Amino acid sequence: MSKQNTVLIRADANAVIGSGHVGRCIALAQEIQGRGDRVIFAATELGGMRSRIEAERFEIVDLPATRGSREDAEMTGALYSENQASWLIADGYEFKEAFQRGLEAAKVRSLLIDDYGQLGVWRSQFVLDQNLGARQEHYANKTPDARLLMGSSYVLLRREFRNWKNWKRAINNPARNLLVTFGGGDAREMFERVVGALALIPPHTFNVVFLVGPNPGDLSSLKQSIVDRGLQVRLEADTPNMPGWLTWADVAISAAGSTCWEMCYLGLPAIVFALASNQVNTAQSLFDGGAVKYFGDSMDCSPEAVSSELLRLATESKERERMSQAGRSLIDGRGAQRVAELLFAAYVRLRPVTASDSRLLWEWANDPEVRKQSFTQETISWPVHDSWFQSRLAESDTLIRIAENQNGDSIGVVRFKLSEENAVVSISLAQQFRGLGLAATVLKCALQELAQTIPVRDISAYVKPENLSSLRLFERAGFVCKEQTRVKGQAAMHLVLQN
Known part of the structure; x- marks a missing residue:
């Protein structure tokens, strides 16, 4: 384990x-x-x-x-x-x-x-x-x-957002569903300003939801303002289903905090305000990227300006579509x-192979699982291996790296066979280090080193179709299947690293 x-x-x-x-x-x-x-x-x-x-x-x-x-x-x-x-x-x-x-x-x-x-x-x-x-x-x-x-x-x-990766937003015209959220703190003043803006908009123009965070303060005054203005507003406190509300909405009013990234990921056009100094740059950069409308700080939240922009944006479906696409292009959801x-990659480092590694690599090569997944399954004799190994050390078209953990233990090997601007990569881990999530780190480190030291245009790997763990490893590293082929008479998947 x-x-x-x-x-x-x-x-x-x-x-x-x-x-x-x-x-x-x-x-x-x-x-x-x-x-x-x-x-x-x-x-x-x-x-x-x-x-x-x-x-x-x-x-x-x-x-x-x-x-x-x-x-x-x-x-x-x-x-x-x-x-x-x-x-x-x-x-x-x-x-x-x-x-x-x-x-x-x-x-x-x-x-x-x-x-x-x-x-x-x-x-x-x-x-x-x-x-x-x-x-x-x-x-x-x-x-x-x-x-x-x-x-x-x-x-x-959060992972509940990443589950929506392939969801596609419908750009409704006009926009009907309006979501208002100002983060997890006490933002009653901003909600009151939005109430003033909604009072200037004809009734039933929007279906309105206010999302308040886990530390909202006393909401009794805000609730009374909504009643006094005769507005129909749904108030949701500390919702466990943020993705559901962001996908429900057609347009949003928001602070330029963490919620902005969630809105961008789900392609929700928004009017944003910088409610703290650290939000100014975020709001400006998202505006420059075409994902939001930046209205300044809380003092710039005048009811007249907000109501006017909401009504305009609601009928500009092409503009909202451009904002949606711009937001989604900024984030792929894989940051965490x-x-x-x-x-955890800090636990792996690579070193050049040396002549003293020959016996270690021979033992790894003859591991039953390695032989099973190889395109030549016969056991390799020591003389044959050592002759092969010594010739590879002398060749400039072969790059071999030994992966070590933080204790200096040798945990695996990565080999690149170079030909002009192309490289073929293979990887193998010692039996006791398999199943620990190390292979992905070893492969990533090796690919990064290759990119930094040798000008290579294409990187390929050949894997047996039944070797599902290796196929998943290369796919997670960015390889895609180019073709099904044969290597030494056996079926193989030819994988190529996408640039």
């Missing part, structure tokens, strides 16, 4: 800071849990997000400390050590230098999630900024070995998968 890793997540939620930090950590936690690993959330407060974390069956540890303090770092470090965690993921703008130095002292390996360089200093192994406008200059004060993960390819979407793969 594979060793279960433990990942500690440090994030908070309340009515002021909202639920976005915890929400995107849940997306990454789902991916990590799906790998068979353990996830623990550590928090000073969670508000209404506690029930969501509990629903996912993640563990929760409450920290009696001031967020981002040295005491917070000490408690977090102790929790990391007690649970023999592999990684700490920290998401919050209070986790600044003092907190990070406390983690360093506790020898914590960490990934810091940030937006446009809010933290100011980054003393970690990874820094993640999923925003379109993220730039290296935002992170000039990172440690030299901290790896930056930037841009929308790393957007952390990419981050999880990188976290």
Whole structure:
């Protein structure tokens, strides 16, 4: 069985800071849990997000400390050590230098999630900024070995959204279903402004739903405003079915927070407002990308302007279709998968093969499962193997790499046969390291090294049709089947890496 890793997540939620930090950590936690690993959330407060974390069956540890303090770092470090965690993921703008130095002292390996360089200093192994406008200059004060993960390819979407990957949006004309949402915090003032805008629109123009988050504050005044204006508005609190509402809607009004990425993924055109300083760049970049209409901050939310834009956009079906397509083109939904793969890819490194590896490779080559899946199934004698191996070492058209884990154990081999601008790749893992999810990491590392060192146009692999695990491995790495062919008289699938 594979060793279960433990990942500690440090994030908070309340009515002021909202639920976005915890929400995107849940997306990454789902991916990590799906790998068979353990996830623990550590928090000073969670508000209404506690029930969501509990629903996912993640563990929760409450920290009696001031967020981002040295005491917070000490408690977090102790929790990391007690649970023999592999990684700490920290998401919050209070986790600044003092907190990070406390983690360093506790020898914590960490990934810091940030937006446009809010933290100011980054003393970690990874820094993640999923925003379109993220730039290296935002992170000039990172440690030299901290790896930056930037841009929308790393957007952390919860798995309930990824289930809608192949769903196609119908662009209704006119738009009838209006969704209004301003994140997980207390946004009563913004909802009141939208109520004022709806009062200027003829009755029954829109079917309206207000989605309030898990920390909305007292809603009695908002409910009374809706009644006093004679509006028909459905109020949904802390919905467990966000994808359902985003696919129901034809158009939305939203804050430029995490929900924007969810709307883009599902192609929902929206009018957005920046309700915090860290949302300004997100709103502007999404507007520049054609996915939203950016209306400024909360003070720019005048009832007259909002009602006018809503009525105009409702009848502009072609414009909404362009916005929908632009949004969907920005996000492929695989951000959490990419981050999880990188976290655990740290356990694999490649080294050049040496003459002393000959016997090891001979033993691996004669493993019964390897022989079964080979195009030549006979047992290989030592003289035949060693002669082949020595000739390959002398050839410039063969690239062989040995994969090692963090303990320096040799876990597998990757071989590239080079011919002009083409390469054929093969991969094999030692029997005791199979089934641990390592093959994908080994293959990915090898492909990256090849791309960085040798100019190759096409990369192929040949796999027996019945070797389903290898077929899945190459497909996940981006290979597609070009043709069915034969190799040494046996049926083979010719796979080619898509650029």
